Amino acid sequence: MDMLKGMNEALNYIEENLDKHINLKEVASRAFFSEYHFKRLFSLLSGITISEYIRRRRLTMAALELKDPNVKVIDVAIKYGYYSPDAFSRAFQGFHGVTPSLARKLDQKLKAYPRMAFQLTIKGGIEMNYRIVEKEGFVVFGIKYNVEAVNETLSPTYEDMFTAISETTMKELESLATQEPFVIVHVSVNYAEHDNGKATFEQYIGAVTTTKEKIKEYATLEVPPLLWAIFEVDGDWLQVEEHWKRIYSEWLPSSSYELAEGPEILASKNQKSEIWIPIMAAVSKSKHLP
Template sequence: MISALNQLVDLVEEHLGDESDVQALAVRLGTTEYHLRRMFSSLAGMPLSEYVRRRRMTLAAADVVQGEGDLLSIAVRYGYGSAEAFGRAFRAVHGVGPGDVRRDGGPLRTQPQLRFRLTVEGSTPMDTRLVERPAFRLVGHAARVPLIHQGINPHIQQHITALPQEEHLRLKALSDTDPGGLLQVCDDLDPDSTEGSELTYLHGVAVSRDTPAPGDLDAIEVPAGKWAVFRTAGPHPQALQTTWAATATEWFPSNPWRLRPGPSLVAILERADDFSSATCELWLPVEPA
């Protein structure tokens, strides 16, 4: 995977003036665009689209300062159809417009070319098992919420606390297959994992495929496949988020598996009364790499 990410970086450099064919690269490397983008964003700390924009504007800034043509010519050189669109992208990266930089020489914010290297230190214990599951269904209450990488997501918290206590008990009674109990489900996640992008969050349970879902509940159909299940314990949600990040930095680069599209599931096995600590299972859909 590290080699694949470095080849992706090289592809970006070759196509800063047009669109990189990430899907074709993924096929050639024997992986998927979905997994490649997810691993890039996890390890680089930014979406691939943001890295491309920063690299384009880094090189474009040099052309602007050196007077390499008028601003429209530079805009076209880096894949923008108008000076206005180029100016917006330029300002988003550098904080000032290209005209200001041409006149004053700066300020400029440089994005160096990334290079990935694998250092596996085993800093995060990975208590993992692989599970084969037939198709099943997730049922519960769903909402569209923004993605937040660290800390408690207030939008998810508000969604859960708005449900009456009897509804939590009703949902738990519906659960009839693994993973058992109430689940925190994230679906329709942007492959780039851009913070602030929307995802579907479902507070619900897993039921077998043939179990009818009550009409007042939302449902997500989950196809048959393998799951990597990571057990976490400690301060909540910090321990869970640390393990989630470590799946990208330590587990996937070291194991012959890749993410496949599908929801991620968190089952709370035990927790403190105030939810300050918890023992959880993180379920991620995987397939052979």
């Protein structure tokens, strides 16, 4: 319930400040999370980045205000953070499909993106098997991809990334694994959100090892010492995705931990998977984060 209250307080703050500069660190503090944790949680639960949500809400409100013939387009543009008429027109047309001038017509079709609210849904209890492990630093050797995510659509997709790697390379990578998990791993790191609503991250498909020697054929990711929550999942990719969301929406809010900045790891073989999430002790929720 604390998580629901905090997330909705963050959304209230956004709604009250759509016509002002919105500091995402302050938004996150309203939900009692770090900015990094809040962005990842919001994206997983809603399917869009927090920046894209704010953009859609502003363009929704802008369209409503343009119905007033006494309101100037430039004034609406500036009010919602667009200091160039061209930039506002491009963003408006990209969202609504028409220019701001045409949006003034009474019979013109426009889009509306209603404000969100997080609600509690009671479901049948499903146990989650996990362990907390503190690990020294390690290295991942593998194939690296720069991934762009727009509304949960990835480019390249996980399937494209995986199928682009030959079976011979996969076997060679798996032979490099010298510490758990002793299978091919999918490692997501350096998650970032951008003002255009896109999110980017780096994806490695490879093996975990303790060696520091470079292997010229492969990209190298050095992972620092971290505390990990490791979850066991039985089933296909859909079950893995569902479990991943439950970690963020159910386990983390009810635990004494929060997400730490670092890689997220998926290790899978024969429909047996482990999800590795970097964690740290949660900041006290008795007051807003500084």
